[in-house]
Amino acid sequence: MGSDTDQRHGRRTLAVHAGESPDPHTGASAPNIVMSSTFVVDEPLGFSARSLAEDAPYVYSRWSNPTVAQLEEKLAALEQAEACRCFASGMAATSAVLFSLLRAGDRLLMSDANYPGTAELARNTLTRLGIEVATANFSDLNAVAQAATTDTRLLWGETPANPTTRIMDIAAVAGIAHQCGAVLAVDSTFASPVATRPILLGADYVIHSLTKYCCGHGDAMGGAVLASQEHIGAIESEGQIHIGGVISPFNAWLINRGLATLPLRMQAHQDNALAVAHYLEDHPRVGKVLYPGLVSHPHHQLAQRQMENYSGMVAFQVADGAELAARMMHELQVIHYAVSLGHHRSLIYWLGTDELMESTYQLTGEQLAAYREFAGDGLFRLSVGLEDPQDLCTDLGRVLDDG
Numbered sequence: 001m002g003s004d005t006d007q008r009h010g011r012r013t014l015a016v017h018a019g020e021s022p023d024p025h026t027g028a029s030a031p032n033i034v035m036s037s038t039f040v041v042d043e044p045l046g047f048s049a050r051s052l053a054e055d056a057p058y059v060y061s062r063w064s065n066p067t068v069a070q071l072e073e074k075l076a077a078l079e080q081a082e083a084c085r086c087f088a089s090g091m092a093a094t095s096a097v098l099f100s101l102l103r104a105g106d107r108l109l110m111s112d113a114n115y116p117g118t119a120e121l122a123r124n125t126l127t128r129l130g131i132e133v134a135t136a137n138f139s140d141l142n143a144v145a146q147a148a149t150t151d152t153r154l155l156w157g158e159t160p161a162n163p164t165t166r167i168m169d170i171a172a173v174a175g176i177a178h179q180c181g182a183v184l185a186v187d188s189t190f191a192s193p194v195a196t197r198p199i200l201l202g203a204d205y206v207i208h209s210l211t212k213y214c215c216g217h218g219d220a221m222g223g224a225v226l227a228s229q230e231h232i233g234a235i236e237s238e239g240q241i242h243i244g245g246v247i248s249p250f251n252a253w254l255i256n257r258g259l260a261t262l263p264l265r266m267q268a269h270q271d272n273a274l275a276v277a278h279y280l281e282d283h284p285r286v287g288k289v290l291y292p293g294l295v296s297h298p299h300h301q302l303a304q305r306q307m308e309n310y311s312g313m314v315a316f317q318v319a320d321g322a323e324l325a326a327r328m329m330h331e332l333q334v335i336h337y338a339v340s341l342g343h344h345r346s347l348i349y350w351l352g353t354d355e356l357m358e359s360t361y362q363l364t365g366e367q368l369a370a371y372r373e374f375a376g377d378g379l380f381r382l383s384v385g386l387e388d389p390q391d392l393c394t395d396l397g398r399v400l401d402d403g
């Protein structure tokens, strides 16, 4: 299906067909996997990333690969972005953006509680290269506006945020970024392209860990960066071709297959998450339950406005969470006690606040207080899968009701 016709089609059609067409040689309806790392050429071509024209033939799979290109075209159609480049993992996509955009002396303003890998990369690695890293609570627009000084080059936020499910107002933060001459990157992994399309709201870059909802089955790692054609140039020549964390065509093929059911899966994730969130809200042992689709979520109104689907990520507080986590590891029968999210299998993990502060966020004062408002002493992060919701509630109840 050609990209010029893409926006005439609905999202479910795009998820199935965008970027794909029957194989011209065999008529195969399902896409082939092109595993070849190199391609036979019939004219002399340059050997530099700079000589890569937009309509260049395939040369070498670190530059571009037909199977990866199919995935990129489908993701761009779903996000309504001009361009997409895929990577070996979400962190490879994140690194591609940070290292392509920032140079020594630049200032990065980042959300003060986001994916720990990103927070640690910024704090430990970027600062070592002479990049200034500042943080703010990206759900507090006054705090963002105050911290966004004119020497800021990039703002980096995440919504819903890991692990708190805090929501950031993308359009408002994009406005702040552009006013101070910076650009905004949004890690949209928790939302997926079904729940939120940040580029339509003014963001300049969207990052996905494809390992999560886009793949959806917990069997392939990948990452993506989406942006305008103008912004994607540096991501391609520096982030992809030179830093080189490209995705395997086999993983791209698996993720492309997973994307076909993304709209249907997100609907089911949302329905299940709402059922489980209500069950947890009514449970006497459970403290705060955080799900953007609950009326009680502090950012529910913003989520209603900004999200087309509330996704499947639920967080909740329980007293003595660490002890309960230890029991969950052995006593849960359906839900897996494991990191990651967005799979068809439900996954749960305990994130203790003190531990996370020490290892990763190092928040103090108002920022720590704002974090604790959501997370208390710690949160169970529950990625609600596609099982029968009643079985998930029974599984949680088995541990919660006992002791």
Ligand SMILES: *Cc1c(COP(=O)(O)O)cnc(C)c1O
Residues within 6 Å of the ligand: 089, 090, 091, 092, 115, 117, 118, 158, 162, 187, 189, 190, 209, 210, 211, 212, 221, 222, 223
């Ligand atoms: C998992 C995750 C990442 C990192 O992705 P990988 O594929 O594990 O490298 C980045 N951001 C968010 C929000 C994530 O959940």
